[in-house]
Amino acid sequence: MKVLVIGATGGSGRAAVEALVSAGHEVTAFSRRGETLGEGVIAKSGDATREEDVRSAVAGQDAVVVTLGIRESAVRVRLLGSAGTPMDVRSRGTRHVIAAMRAHGVKRLVVQTSFGVGETRGRLAAIDRAIFALLLRPQIADTEVQEREVRASGLEWVLAQPVHLTDGSETGAFASLEGETRGRSVSRRAVGRFLAEAVESPRYVGRSVALSSE
Numbered sequence: 001m002k003v004l005v006i007g008a009t010g011g012s013g014r015a016a017v018e019a020l021v022s023a024g025h026e027v028t029a030f031s032r033r034g035e036t037l038g039e040g041v042i043a044k045s046g047d048a049t050r051e052e053d054v055r056s057a058v059a060g061q062d063a064v065v066v067t068l069g070i071r072e073s074a075v076r077v078r079l080l081g082s083a084g085t086p087m088d089v090r091s092r093g094t095r096h097v098i099a100a101m102r103a104h105g106v107k108r109l110v111v112q113t114s115f116g117v118g119e120t121r122g123r124l125a126a127i128d129r130a131i132f133a134l135l136l137r138p139q140i141a142d143t144e145v146q147e148r149e150v151r152a153s154g155l156e157w158v159l160a161q162p163v164h165l166t167d168g169s170e171t172g173a174f175a176s177l178e179g180e181t182r183g184r185s186v187s188r189r190a191v192g193r194f195l196a197e198a199v200e201s202p203r204y205v206g207r208s209v210a211l212s213s214e
Helices: 011-022 051-058 074-080 089-104 118-123 126-134 137-151 188-200
Strands: 002-006 026-031 042-045 063-066 108-112 156-162 164-166 173-176 185-187 207-213
Touching: 002 011, 002 051, 011 026, 011 063, 011 188, 026 051, 051 089, 063 089, 063 188, 074 137, 089 108, 089 137, 108 137, 108 188, 118 156, 118 207, 126 137, 137 156, 156 188, 164 188, 173 185, 173 188, 185 188, 185 207, 188 207
Parallel strands: 002 026, 002 063, 026 042, 063 108, 108 156, 156 207, 164 185
Antiparallel strands: 173 207
């Protein structure tokens, strides 16, 4: 399959690209600088908040994976705002992706959001609710909007909701359709492998999937 990864240079985006390539897909990595992410990966430069950039990138693809987010310090963003990325990058970028997919007839959309929004909002531990409220409120609010956009898209969508992300080496994730978790963290590599699986598998279509360590 031809798969476009939006937000390809973030931790989860890089992991998704790696997993997709390993699975034999033809991968296009979309990022603002158009970085080359490995042999055989097509680099595409553009801004996810610019509709024309996204529309051009989606043309000719079979599926799209979205791993958008703000890579700056959460403390800095909460106190001063984001210096380099719009606060609504998740929802706005995903909205452009959905419009482009409809225009080009692309059906499969896999979006990484966060455990603790949407269907899993009520499953957050008290400490995580405090972190969301005090430190991550703007990002979480935008992620909630992003999830609503995906659910209303009419596409073959999958929402991946990882718990706390780490740079660990484990490659397997416990994937729950009921919002259950086995741990408070999961590696980006494990999430990347799930995103690659969700591109092909019909099992997760139209579902929100909680991801934690096995």
